[in-house]
Amino acid sequence: MRFQQVKDVIHYTSQLHEKLAAYYQCLSDQSDQQRMKMLLNYLSRHEKHLSDVFERYSSDVETSVRETWLQFVPSEKLVEALECGPIDTDMSVDDVIEQVIAYDDALIDLYNEVINETSAPDVKEVFQNVLAMESQQMRQTVRNALMMMKFSELT
Numbered sequence: 001m002r003f004q005q006v007k008d009v010i011h012y013t014s015q016l017h018e019k020l021a022a023y024y025q026c027l028s029d030q031s032d033q034q035r036m037k038m039l040l041n042y043l044s045r046h047e048k049h050l051s052d053v054f055e056r057y058s059s060d061v062e063t064s065v066r067e068t069w070l071q072f073v074p075s076e077k078l079v080e081a082l083e084c085g086p087i088d089t090d091m092s093v094d095d096v097i098e099q100v101i102a103y104d105d106a107l108i109d110l111y112n113e114v115i116n117e118t119s120a121p122d123v124k125e126v127f128q129n130v131l132a133m134e135s136q137q138m139r140q141t142v143r144n145a146l147m148m149m150k151f152s153e154l155t
Contacts, residue, residue, distance in 0.1 A: 006123055007058055007066040009114060010130065013107065014054035020103070021047035027087060035152050039093055039145055043100065046141055053133070065122045070114070093149050097142060104138040 021044045028040035058066065087099050111131040115124050 004069060006068045006070065006126060010054055010058040014051045017047045017051035017054065021051060035093055035149060038148060038152060039096060042145060042148060050137060061126055065126055068120055068123050070118065097145055101142060107134055
């Protein structure tokens with residue numbers, strides 16, 4: 001995977017979130033476990049929302065910055081992490097949450113690599129914003145998923 005312009009990285013991120021949304025929904029449809037269905041439905045909706053957020057953000061970035069060329073190739077380890085390990089309906093809720101965290105950590109590493117590899121201040125700022133957005137969303141996702149699972153245990 002080689003990114004050519006800033007917009008490519010943001011679009012790639014949006015597509016990854018869109019694919020995850022579809023993946024989680026498909027798993028939810030296959031699951032017989034109510035708690036797992038609830039978690040996967042939540043994750044699917046959340047990933048779809050993130051995909052939309054990144055698409056809107058891309059259009060908000062100044063055209064000159066969005067079209068800045070990058071000489072950036074993500075590390076092999078990062079590419080493997082972004083191909084996220086399979087989640088299946090036999091996994092525990094905790095296993096799914098761990099997998100989601102690992103995936104989000106890989107995206108955060110991607111943004112950090114872009115920030116470290118570029119010398120353009122405007123590009124750094126865009127990816128620092130994206131990094132902050134993704135980090136905040138990761139914390140929110142984990143917190144909400146854990147609260148939802150805790151609540152479902154009580155009912």
